[in-house]
Amino acid sequence: MNEQKKLLKLSFPLFFESLLFSVIGSVDTLMLSNYSDTAVGAVGVANQILFLVLIAGNVIAQGAGILMTQFVGAKRKSEDLQTLTVTALMVNTALGLFFxxxxxxxxxxLLGIMDLDGEMLRFSSEYFVIISRYLFIHLMTMTFSVYLRSHGETKTALKVSILMNVVNVLLNYILIYGHAGFDALGVQGAAYATVISRIVGFCVLGSIVYKMGFRLKSFRFRLASMRQVLPRILKLGAPAAGEQISYNLAKFVMMIFITRLGDVAITAYSYSNTLAGFVYIFSVSLGQGTAIMIGWYTGSGHKEKAKFLGTHSAKLSFSISMILCTLLVVFRVPLLGILTDNLEIVALAGHVLLFNFIVEAGRSQNLIYVNALRAVGDVHYPFRVSLLSMWGIGVFFSYIFTFSFSFGLPGIWIALGLDEIVRALLFRKRWITDSTQAIWSPIEKQV
Known part of the structure; x- marks a missing residue:
């Protein structure tokens, strides 16, 4: 099987998994919008904070994932992968309980920072507290997911995602509106549905990983092994997660700007994000599939194959994203009409989505090159570039465009687009000019 076919075989389950999450996320939004438009905005604000914390907890999963893919490519012994898995699981459990x-x-x-009040604050607080109580389960599940993906078991991860999302939708229907003898819980019902579906996913994924890597293979956990591998996980995971933390923290600050624009802008932002998510899911999945294969090639020493794959994926990602973005812009008004009948929200969100071409032109490249650079161990460069660009361009111009130039919510999108494009150009140059030279460092030789 050639590289392109193998990439698509890995990426399509990831694509359908991401698509499923987006569809279910839209169903969640639709269910909540039938309950209250304010509830949609409130959950969007709460999730902005929760996503930031989840990314912070993703340090271990990021580092372990890079090492695992390279270990698989290098055909390292099963005990090394077991040590990585157990170490990541133990640390993520502790981090999850702490968070x-x-x-x-x-x-x-935390919610007070967002300057919410009234019903928006009440809904946001209800959702936030329930999800926060069980956040540790999500962090533990990340470890199992990383293990499966590093072995190329993307179809298995997809099947579990389907199960989780079916459970989530059914419980949303029952708990939000009050069916099957349950009281109508509204936003609290949506939160409990999310938590229960995550518990189901944790149990199923955990049992699969146990059967794959532990049941038939002897393993004795040694504290010395954990002490040896944890610093290497952190060395790779901290900058990789730091880049994502910076991105989400920057978006968190932008969300504060949006809350100053009022409830209509908050809700329009949530709906716009929901629809825009369908555009970049292909790039997300392709980036993940690319990272897995480049990790394998790095572990086995096939540098030229990895370099070609990264460039090929970036071109494919850009082409598909532009097609999807065009479809979104053409059909944006009827799609928004499915989510809400508030004409003011539809008008604002529809105007915002016109600027999505700018965002996706850069994001479609970033999602490939960032994953590719991480997979070869170049985790520091993306972090430094992202830190400077996200804050120096994204946040700075968000404020200027939104308030000084009075662009309002579209100003946020324009600033996001400029940030994405600048990073895309720098990451592309890094990959094309340096990826087979100084930054190339097969990690399997270091461990």
Missing amino acids: STLLVLFSQE
Whole structure:
């Protein structure tokens, strides 16, 4: 099987998994919008904070994932992969419990930063506290997911995602509106549905990983092994997760700007994000599939194959994203009409989505090159570039365009687009000119 076919075989399950999450996310949004437009905006604000914390907890999964793919490519012994898995699981469990406790204790202070009030604050607080209590389960599940993907088991991960999302939709229907003898819980119902579906996913994924890597293979956990591998996980995971933390923190600050524009802008932003998610899911999945294969090639020493694959994926990602973005712009008004009948929200969100071409032109490249650079161990360069661009361009011009130039919500999208394009150009240059030279460092030789 040639590289392109192998890439698509890996990426399509990831694509359908991402598509499924987007579809279910839209169904969640639609269900909540039938309950209350304010509830949609409130959940969007709460999730902005929760996503930031999840990315912070993703340090271990990021580092372990890079090492695992290279170990698989290098055909390292099963004990090495077992040590990585157990170490990542133990640390993520501890981190998850810490974050869960912290978020519950300081939920009101965190939401207070967003300057919410009234019903918007009440809904956001209800959702935030429930999800926060069980956040540790999601962090533990990340470890199992990384293990499966590093072995190319993307179809298995897709099947579990289907199960989780079916459970989520059914429970949303029952708990949000009150069916099957349950009270109508509204936003709280949506939160409990999410938590229960995550518990189901954790149990199923955990049992699969156990059968694949532990049941028939002897393993004795040694604390010395954990002490040896953890610093290497952190060395790779911290900058990789730091780049994502910076991105989400920058978007968090932009969300604060949006809250200053009022409830209509908050809700329009949530709906615009929901629809825009369908545009970049192909790039997300292709980037993940590319990272898996480049990790394998790095572990086995096939540098030229990895370099060609990264460039090929970037071109494919850009082409597909532009097609999807065009379809979104053409049909944006009827699509928004499915989500809400508030004409003011539809008009604002529809205007915002016209600027999505700028965002996707850069994002479609970033999602490939960032994953490719991480897969070869170049985690520091993306972090430094992202830190400077996201804040120096994204956040700075968001404020200027939104308030100084009075562009409002579209100003946020324009600034996001400029940031994405600048990073795309720098990452592309890094990959094409340097990826087979100084930055190339097969990690399997270091461990």
